[in-house]
Amino acid sequence: xxxxxxxPKFRILKIGQSMTLQxxxxxxxxxxxxxxxxxxxxLKLIYYSVGAGITDKGEVPNGYNVSRSTTEDFPLRLELAAxxxxxxxxxxxxxxxxxxxxTQYFGPGTRLLVL
Amino acid sequence: xxKTTQPNSMESNEExxxxxxxxxxxxxxxxxxxxxxxxxxxxxxxVIHGLTSNVNNRMASLAIAEDRKSSTLILHRAxxxxxxxxxxxxxxxxxxxxxxxxxxxxxxxxxx
Numbered sequence: 761x762x763x764x765x766x767x768p769k770f771r772i773l774k775i776g777q778s779m780t781l782q783x784x785x786x787x788x789x790x791x792x793x794x795x796x797x798x799x800x801x802x803l804k805l806i807y808y809s810v811g812a813g814i815t816d817k818g819e820v821p822n823g824y825n826v827s828r829s830t831t832e833d834f835p836l837r838l839e840l841a842a843x844x845x846x847x848x849x850x851x852x853x854x855x856x857x858x859x860x861x862x863t864q865y866f867g868p869g870t871r872l873l874v875l
Numbered sequence: 876x877x878k879t880t881q882p883n884s885m886e887s888n889e890e891x892x893x894x895x896x897x898x899x900x901x902x903x904x905x906x907x908x909x910x911x912x913x914x915x916x917x918x919x920x921x922v923i924h925g926l927t928s929n930v931n932n933r934m935a936s937l938a939i940a941e942d943r944k945s946s947t948l949i950l951h952r953a954x955x956x957x958x959x960x961x962x963x964x965x966x967x968x969x970x971x972x973x974x975x976x977x978x979x980x981x982x983x984x985x986x987x
Contacts, residue, residue, distance in 0.1 A: 764918075795977075802962065802977030803919065850918045864911075864975065866918030 762786050764867035766851050772873045773841040781836040781870050783851030791854045792834040793818075793864065794826065796847040803850060809834055841874045848872070879963045884982040887953045895948040895981050897963030902943050906967035909975070910937065910948050912959040919962065919977075922948065958985045 767782045785792065790811045795803040805818030809828040823845060825837040834853075838845060851867040880898040887893040899908065910922040923930055923937045925946070930937040936949040950957055962980040 800979070802979050803975070804977075805975070852918070863921045863924075864919075866920065869916075869918050 764851055764853055764865050766849075766867040766870050768870060769868070770871045770873075772875060773838070774875060775841060775843065777841050778837070778839050779841070779872075781838075781849055781851075781872075783834045783836065783867060784832050785834075785851075785853040785865070786832065787853060787855070787865065788831060789853035789855050789865075790831065791862075792828065793852040793854075794824070794834070794836045795850045795852065796820065796845075797850060797869075798847050806836065806849075838872075843874050846872060846874045878976065879965060879978055881961075881963055881978065881981045883979065884984065886984045886986060887950075888986050889955060890952050893950040893953045893957070893983065893985075895950075895961050895963075895983065896945065897947070898945045899963070899965055900944045902965055903967060904943075906965045908937065908939060908943075908946050909964045909966050910935070911962045911964065911975075911977075912957075913962070913980070914956075914959045922961070924966070953983075953985045955985050955987060958983055 764785045793808045794806040797803045804820050806824050807818055807826040809815045812828050812831050815826050815828055828834050849870045852864040854862045854864045907924050907926050909924040911919040912922050913919045923932055923935050925937045938947045960980040960982050962977050964975045
């Protein structure tokens with residue numbers, strides 16, 4: 761049971777390039793989330809999904825896109841990378857997204873540097 | 876969104892108890908109180924959560940004030956591995972159904 765896995769661990773992008781951050785969970789969780797964490801700050805929600813084919817915006821969605829074609833995978837797409845997107849990105853999953861007592865499980869993160 | 880207030884940092888000696896406070900004066904009656912911690916260079920991990928009653932698990936205890944406007948995470952014997960940022964988060968209708976508001980948390984330093 762690997763939990764939540766993310767790839768790559770680290771990436772350097774040039775301004776204007778695009779990339780996809782991969783996230784996979786093997787816990788059969790219906791809810792999945794993408795967060796970003798800037799240095800010294802807490803996590804901010806980018807997008808979330810309540811199940812395959814259903815996604816919605818979080819607090820900071822601009823500059824990102826997501827898709828959820830399967831229960832296991834929730835990739836995050838950056839179309840035109842900007843220096844402001846330099847951050848650490850965390851993917852998370854949970855079994856009951858609307859349940860107030862549910863627990864989120866986080867991946868190890870992807871560190872992205874945009875130059 | 877319901878907010879929480881935590882001290883920016885705290886220090887503790889190894890093998891001593893640690894009490895991490897959190898104020899949440901705007902909590903609603905249906906908000907759960909969650910605690911997560913983030914070890915260096917890792918994603919957050921769940922610690923404990925509660926609604927009204929005090930809660931215990933193998934990692935920590937959660938003491939919730941009677942008026943629920945504050946809570947305290949208790950690590951009974953701090954170890955060097957407990958050095959992390961601890962986040963107190965409200966989860967419920969006033970915090971938004973699908974999101975955790977993490978804030979900046981309390982950075983716990985454990986002294987050997």
